[in-house]
């Protein structure tokens with residue numbers, strides 16, 4: 001595969017990428033970078049973990065450098081994202097990749113005071129990275145002028161639509177000049193996203209790095225049928241016996257997240273919950289504890305977990321299956337990032353078999369089942385076409401194949417060998433526990449507005 005300099009990137013960017021230790025572009029980068037450099041619109045089906053952020057940030061920075069005007073800075077690139085966490089992460093990428101360039105980025109997101117953001121904008125910005133609501137508020141107050149934007153990026157567009165941002169996005173589009181370059185990234189391309197793409201993209205290049213709506217190829221997926229009432233005990237067993245040191249667990253509700261974190265904590269496993277009802281400080285603390293290894297299990301709701309980016313997160317657990325099958329793809333995208341191996345385990349109660357079927361339909365494959373010793377439940381099939389079954393299919397199916405019946409975490413210990421290993425071995429292999437990429441703004445996410453936080457919300461790219 002080609003190196004970054006072969007993609008046409010300027011020396012300053014190649015150097016910044018080398019500083020990060022990335023030798024080879026990921027598939028989405030290899031395809032997106034030359035296309036964006038050409039000035040074309042782009043529609044990319046790439047979920048988080050594919051390296052998509054660098055895929056648009058690197059060529060965006062180069063294009064901004066190529067057309068850098070004399071005089072006062074004005075906003076020439078706008079990146080719209082669904083959550084403040086993603087906002088902080090994109091800003092971090094801009095800062096990292098733009099380390100050798102004189103460009104300035106400002107982040108804009110809700111839930112914090114406006115004034116620091118207004119001041120940061122007054123100091124001048126080439127790039128604005130924003131969530132839609134606050135961006136519109138500031139544009140309404142004329143604190144930000146979007147009339148000279150040359151490049152628009154919509155990141156995680158499907159999630160923005162899920163969160164009800166479609167009207168806000170349309171309002172933002174109306175503030176932009178007609179002539180501009182548009183880049184749209186989305187994990188899935190549901191019909192509504194395609195409609196949005198049609199309305200805003202001109203003759204876009206299309207990139208589909210993973211087959212559409214499929215789960216990340218490097219994630220091993222496994223279903224354990226477990227009665228609802230035994231799920232917490234089953235999870236504690238998996239974590240303890242599997243020696244999992246860093247495990248992100250999804251629940252459907254905030255209440256469920258709290259309850260589970262408390263139970264695990266009582267069982268002696270350091271656990272914390274993040275969700276929209278927690279203060280930003282509490283969420284940031286929990287996330288930092290998780291990244292540093294102090295918190296072994298982080299329990300999160302779907303929205304709170306958006307944008308959590310931890311290199312090589314080894315374990316994701318679906319404690320409850322999501323109601324929206326696309327959320328499954330997002331959830332398991334938290335592991336197996338950019339080529340790292342990861343494991344996504346789902347504890348599925350008999351009541352959840354419909355959700356399981358919907359997920360399997362979306363990803364177009366059956367998930368391998370395995371029985372967890374001491375916790376096994378029946379996952380009855382309920383009619384023709386139901387693909388639920390007990391135990392793994394012969395020879396394994398889908399990603400990573402199935403494991404044999406009875407190969408619960410306990411039994412898997414010691415059979416690690418090779419590059420599968422168990423938690424401890426994996427930690428050794430990568431040199432350390434997963435490294436946080438964003439020590440700044442990271443935290444759980446939510447759209448809830450929250451006052452009283454005194455954070456600047458700015459990011460310098462230079």
Ligand code: AMP
Pocket residue numbers: 022023024025026029047048049050051052053054309310311337338437
């Ligand atoms: P993203 O899909 O943008 O959320 O990126 C996923 C992760 O992959 C991030 O933690 C990046 O730091 C990392 N990453 C991005 N590009 C590369 C690359 N070329 N090689 C290895 N890791 C990368």
